Amino acid sequence: MLKAVGQVLFTGLQTPKHTTVESKGKDYEVRRYECAKWASTTLKGTQADAAMKEGFSRLFKYIQGENEKKEKVDMTAPVTCRIEPGVGPECESTFTVSFFIPQQNQADPPKPTSPNIFIENRPELTVFVRTYGGFSNDQMFSDEFQKLVECLRRDSVEFLQEPYYRAGYDPPFKLTNRKNEVWILQ
Numbered sequence: 001m002l003k004a005v006g007q008v009l010f011t012g013l014q015t016p017k018h019t020t021v022e023s024k025g026k027d028y029e030v031r032r033y034e035c036a037k038w039a040s041t042t043l044k045g046t047q048a049d050a051a052m053k054e055g056f057s058r059l060f061k062y063i064q065g066e067n068e069k070k071e072k073v074d075m076t077a078p079v080t081c082r083i084e085p086g087v088g089p090e091c092e093s094t095f096t097v098s099f100f101i102p103q104q105n106q107a108d109p110p111k112p113t114s115p116n117i118f119i120e121n122r123p124e125l126t127v128f129v130r131t132y133g134g135f136s137n138d139q140m141f142s143d144e145f146q147k148l149v150e151c152l153r154r155d156s157v158e159f160l161q162e163p164y165y166r167a168g169y170d171p172p173f174k175l176t177n178r179k180n181e182v183w184i185l186q
Contacts, residue, residue, distance in 0.1 A: 013077040013169075016100045021126065027151040030186070033125045037106055038080075038098040039063070039073075040120040048095060048166060049138050052081050055097025062117050063099060067110035076100040078167035078181065085162055096120075127183040128152055128159060136180040141166050145182045152184065160185040 021030040041058045043051045056079060063073040076099055084094040098120060101109045109119050130148040134140065145164065152159050165183035 013075055014100070014102050015077050024151070024155070028128050028130045028148055031127055031129050033122075033127065035124045036122055037101040037109055038120045038122050039101060039109065039112065040096050040098040040118055041116050042094060042096045044092045044094055046086075046090060046092060047138055048081055048083060048093075048141065051095035052079070052097055052166070052168070055081065055095065058114065058116055059097060059099045062110075062112050062114065066114060067112055069110040071110045073105055073110060074102045076102055077169045079169075080183070081166040082163050083166060098122075125183075126186040127165070128157070128186065130182045132180050132182075133178050134180070135172075135178065136166070136168060141180070141182065144180075145184075148182050148184055158186070 016033050016036050018031045018033040021032050023029045039059055039062050041055050043054055045051050059079075063075060065072050067073075078100075080098045080100075082096040082098070084096075085091075086093045101119070112118065128148060130144055130151070132140065132144045149159075164185065165181075167181040167183055169179040169181075
């Protein structure tokens, strides 16, 4: 655990490979992420905040050695949450919380021992990204999501309504200059 905390404080975290296809100033940018493996867990519920907390806890145990190799895996960023909204306003949504598998483990990631964790082969993704600061929560994410949708509509850009992603880059003990993102699929 100390290694993971040290990585965050002193060396930064490895992130998935991507290219910026186009930047739209402060409004949003377009990124293309390479296909990669992610450790993931899926939860059902009505609140992304609760799903992110529980999903993070499950995945943190995996990277701390709760896997078949009993191998610690480096912490990476961002932590993503794919959100597949339920049909109505108070219906359960499906949340898939994921940690990017570091490059050194991409070819052969440790197999999870928990039935709640799986290795996801995420295909190449092109996403519209809006970045925002602060300690993200459901309301902030919803507001930023709506702003991104408005920008895309203003620019007459086609996009998928769902699923969409919430991404966080910082540990809870980082108090300033925090980075959060909304990802909408092209």
